[in-house]
Amino acid sequence: MPTENFRGRYIPTWRPMPLRDKVEARFARGSKALAEPKGNEYTISAIKADTGSYTGHVMPHPKMLETAEGFLERAIEDGILIDGVVSRAGDDVHLLMTHNYGTGAKEIHGLAWAIFLETTGIAKAMHLYGAGQDILKSEFSGNVQGMGPGVAEMEIKERATEPIIFFGADKTSPFAWNRPLYEMFADHTSTIGLVVDDKMEGGFLFEVKELKENRNALFLSPKDNNELLAYVGSQANAIERIWRARDKMICAVTSTSRLSYIANKYVGKDDPVMWVRVQSGLPAVGEALNPFAFPSLVPGGMRGSCWRPLMPCSEFDCDPTYNDGPPRVIALGFQMCNGRFSEPTDHLGDISFDNARRKCLEIADYMQRHGAFEPGRLPDEDLEYGGIPKIRERVKNRFVSLDGFKHSCKQSELFDTLEEKLKE
Numbered sequence: 001m002p003t004e005n006f007r008g009r010y011i012p013t014w015r016p017m018p019l020r021d022k023v024e025a026r027f028a029r030g031s032k033a034l035a036e037p038k039g040n041e042y043t044i045s046a047i048k049a050d051t052g053s054y055t056g057h058v059m060p061h062p063k064m065l066e067t068a069e070g071f072l073e074r075a076i077e078d079g080i081l082i083d084g085v086v087s088r089a090g091d092d093v094h095l096l097m098t099h100n101y102g103t104g105a106k107e108i109h110g111l112a113w114a115i116f117l118e119t120t121g122i123a124k125a126m127h128l129y130g131a132g133q134d135i136l137k138s139e140f141s142g143n144v145q146g147m148g149p150g151v152a153e154m155e156i157k158e159r160a161t162e163p164i165i166f167f168g169a170d171k172t173s174p175f176a177w178n179r180p181l182y183e184m185f186a187d188h189t190s191t192i193g194l195v196v197d198d199k200m201e202g203g204f205l206f207e208v209k210e211l212k213e214n215r216n217a218l219f220l221s222p223k224d225n226n227e228l229l230a231y232v233g234s235q236a237n238a239i240e241r242i243w244r245a246r247d248k249m250i251c252a253v254t255s256t257s258r259l260s261y262i263a264n265k266y267v268g269k270d271d272p273v274m275w276v277r278v279q280s281g282l283p284a285v286g287e288a289l290n291p292f293a294f295p296s297l298v299p300g301g302m303r304g305s306c307w308r309p310l311m312p313c314s315e316f317d318c319d320p321t322y323n324d325g326p327p328r329v330i331a332l333g334f335q336m337c338n339g340r341f342s343e344p345t346d347h348l349g350d351i352s353f354d355n356a357r358r359k360c361l362e363i364a365d366y367m368q369r370h371g372a373f374e375p376g377r378l379p380d381e382d383l384e385y386g387g388i389p390k391i392r393e394r395v396k397n398r399f400v401s402l403d404g405f406k407h408s409c410k411q412s413e414l415f416d417t418l419e420e421k422l423k424e
């Protein structure tokens with residue numbers, strides 16, 4: 001629902017709410033009844049897209065978010081969804097949904113696609129910025145993977161008590177999750193539970209994707225930690241899923257789509273999302289949040305072309321306004337109940353992340369001051385705008401090999417050769 005920023009600034013922002021409660025309250029006043037959710041096995045899906053925002057690439061308009069809520073409410077009424085929540089980070093709309101259709105289901109992906117077309121329509125009508133930015137294909141193919149929106153979904157058997165955290169980031173790529181996930185599930189300096197909790201014995205299986213090649217491999221932590229680090233330390237690869245090794249329970253899933261690989265050109269940031277199950281033989285809530293107290297550098301800042309620190313923040317405070325950033329991450333905690341979402345806890349808004357935010361802003365200043373020099377700017381192959389390749393193409397013939405020139409040759413001869421090229 002639309003709300004005011006908690007600091008009392010009179011600007012619109014957004015409060016994510018579980019929608020089944022709302023539908024039930026409406027039904028209680030009428031004659032219809034909502035069917036009870038069946039059992040404790042269901043799919044939890046996060047599907048996200050940037051379909052337009054204001055001002056510039058900052059925030060989806062509340063009308064778009066309210067419209068998305070309306071769609072999810074109707075899907076709950078029709079028994080398609082168990083529950084739903086609409087959230088956002090920066091200019092991205094997140095649809096959080098529970099249902100019984102499994103992963104990659106056309107009923108759920110079709111619903112998300114219909115919502116994103118509708119929010120695109122609103123954005124277009126209001127002349128919002130980047131309307132339909134992540135809608136890269138015109139025909140729905142039954143699954144939104146590869147069509148622009150990002151997807152993180154997993155089939156779970158709800159535990160007797162099921163705490164789970166949804167993370168959403170803006171102005172960055174799936175690489176943003178690699179270090180935090182490694183620290184949560186493989187590094188005792190962040191998760192001491194890996195050593196002291198015997199329920200974590202046996203470690204975790206990391207499923208890693210080579211993003212360009214679209215190939216996945218498994219690594220068993222702690223045995224394969226070095227091999228794992230060799231891959232997940234690079235932005236060419238992303239952790240896609242994590243399983244607890246001893247019982248193969250799925251613990252985490254991320255969205256790994258790279259929009260530039262889909263569209264073959266810069267079309268916007270990937271702005272990934274992920275789910276992480278926590279507690280009882282998994283990282284504690286605090287261990288899952290801990291890695292975000294270190295604002296490490298991630299790709300995707302200003303124009304998708306810069307390294308910038310990832311700033312933990314509240315859902316109420318995730319407008320990327322300073323140098324189009326810094327890249328933001330929000331974390332909403334839910335205590336599930338037969339597939340129903342609780343009201344979310346807004347974890348990274350907590351004051352204990354104030355130091356990280358301060359440090360982050362200093363790092364952002366420092367990185368920004370590099371301007372177009374690396375490592376402020378990303379390496380050439382990762383730049384998301386076409387300006388530099390065009391410059392290179394334009395001036396490539398200016399370069400001549402000076403190998404043929406003798407050390408003793410006249411400086412003027414050398415200069416003349418280079419100047420001739422400048423005139424071409």
Ligand code: F6R
Pocket residue numbers: 056057171268269300301302303304324
């Ligand atoms: C958008 C982003 C921004 C834009 C920048 C320029 O996700 O990261 O930094 O790249 O605002 O946007 P355009 O090219 O649309 O004017």
Ligand code: MG
Pocket residue numbers: 050052053056057058091130133268
């Ligand atoms: Mg945008």
Ligand code: MG
Pocket residue numbers: 050090091092170171269271
């Ligand atoms: Mg975005």
